[in-house]
Amino acid sequence: MSKEISVLFVCLGNICRSPLAEGVFRHILDEKGLSDRFRVDSAGTGSWHVGESPDHRSTRSAATHGVTLTGHARQIQPEDFHRFDHIVAMDQSNLSHLQRYLEGVGGEVTLSLLREFDPQGGPDAEVPDPYYGGPNGFEEVYDMVDRSCREFLDHILEEDGTGE
Numbered sequence: 001m002s003k004e005i006s007v008l009f010v011c012l013g014n015i016c017r018s019p020l021a022e023g024v025f026r027h028i029l030d031e032k033g034l035s036d037r038f039r040v041d042s043a044g045t046g047s048w049h050v051g052e053s054p055d056h057r058s059t060r061s062a063a064t065h066g067v068t069l070t071g072h073a074r075q076i077q078p079e080d081f082h083r084f085d086h087i088v089a090m091d092q093s094n095l096s097h098l099q100r101y102l103e104g105v106g107g108e109v110t111l112s113l114l115r116e117f118d119p120q121g122g123p124d125a126e127v128p129d130p131y132y133g134g135p136n137g138f139e140e141v142y143d144m145v146d147r148s149c150r151e152f153l154d155h156i157l158e159e160d161g162t163g164e
């Protein structure tokens with residue numbers, strides 16, 4: 001039996017991008033029959049929306065692709081750096097915040113930017129914050145999150161030695 005792999009997706013508010021990434025990643029795991037091998041969660045660097053459900057625009061965009069978003073917003077905690085193998089940031093600002101945090105709390109976690117794994121992205125590409133934009137922003141975000149999550153999964157399975 002192989003070891004559990006744990007992944008935490010992080011954005012600013014934990015209501016738009018990271019709950020979407022969490023839902024999409026869970027959906028892909030489900031498609032591939034890999035859900036039992038993973039623990040997946042999301043969190044925000046900020047505390048403004050703690051306790052709220054995902055933004056209805058993220059929920060709607062996910063639903064059009066058959067993906068259900070669950071959970072309530074929470075703020076990242078020091079323990080998260082010890083409880084997860086991978087913490088995946090949506091943008092550079094989230095990543096800098098996580099890097100500073102990690103220097104303070106320590107931990108063996110791997111930090112990355114989600115769109116490092118996007119075939120249409122690159123090392124510095126970000127998932128833009130759609131909060132103040134229109135619904136098209138959410139659809140674009142959905143596509144980049146889906147592309148990136150698929151490649152991210154292949155990457156960690158390969159790293160784990162169980163790649164397809």
Ligand code: 4NP
Pocket residue numbers: 011012013014015016017018048049129130131
């Ligand atoms: P998220 O989007 O980081 O993708 O959840 C945001 C949600 C709320 C705010 C900013 C970004 N806000 O400023 O309240």
